[in-house]
Amino acid sequence: MREDIKYIQQALQFVWNSSSRLTILRLVLLFFQAFLPLINIYLIKLLVDEIEYQTKLTEGNYQYIIYFLTLMGSVLLLTNIVNIIAQYVTTAQSQRVTDYMSSLLQAKSIEIDLHYYEDPKYHDTLHRAQTQGLFRPVRVLESLTSTLQSGFSLTAIAALFLLLHWGIAIVFILTALPAFFIKIYFSKVLYNWQRETTQMERESYYLNTLVTSETYVKEIRVFDVAHIFMQKFKELRARLYIQ
Numbered sequence: 001m002r003e004d005i006k007y008i009q010q011a012l013q014f015v016w017n018s019s020s021r022l023t024i025l026r027l028v029l030l031f032f033q034a035f036l037p038l039i040n041i042y043l044i045k046l047l048v049d050e051i052e053y054q055t056k057l058t059e060g061n062y063q064y065i066i067y068f069l070t071l072m073g074s075v076l077l078l079t080n081i082v083n084i085i086a087q088y089v090t091t092a093q094s095q096r097v098t099d100y101m102s103s104l105l106q107a108k109s110i111e112i113d114l115h116y117y118e119d120p121k122y123h124d125t126l127h128r129a130q131t132q133g134l135f136r137p138v139r140v141l142e143s144l145t146s147t148l149q150s151g152f153s154l155t156a157i158a159a160l161f162l163l164l165h166w167g168i169a170i171v172f173i174l175t176a177l178p179a180f181f182i183k184i185y186f187s188k189v190l191y192n193w194q195r196e197t198t199q200m201e202r203e204s205y206y207l208n209t210l211v212t213s214e215t216y217v218k219e220i221r222v223f224d225v226a227h228i229f230m231q232k233f234k235e236l237r238a239r240l241y242i243q
Contacts, residue, residue, distance in 0.1 A: 015093075018097045022093040026093055026145065030148050031152055032078075033152075036079045038156045043068055043072045047065065047068040050068060200239060207230075207236070211229050
């Protein structure tokens, strides 16, 4: 559990270092994205209660009904505006995170000693960085964004249920927590699997490059060995699926 928290802290620090301003703006937008739909739900409740109350009166006063409808429309409009801005900020932040990762890889590549390039373990690490460095930070950012938004929504829904009855809020939280821990568990399983299969991934990547790259296409065809590499590639990919 402590390791999971440590990884989350490192991911948050990485995203913050890539662009602190966009991170703050994204958190603010996440807050609005989580709470605005719930505000609309609560307004719907108030509207229904008001309609029910007015129907019981001899002469109904529809001023409050129009008021609640206006509020709902305003909240809905604000929600759409926030979602559009959030899409733009997410795209910009994703690009910043990717560029930041690329700059780190470039800096480390020219800093390390040359003897590391002869170490298979280093090549495994380098392969993971090169193949996942462009999209993994974006996935981390998306996962963090989804987790934070879910956390905000969970808090808001629990607060809404707490207004109705404290027991409902407790039951809701207890039913939501298992999904959170299950997601963390399988993320860790996938991470460990990727580390354990890096060598096979590198080998299959190399075989695919031999068959498809223009650098080796002449030699591959002259010696007629493409089918050998293709078969080896299929065997490696099959082993990866059952690893």
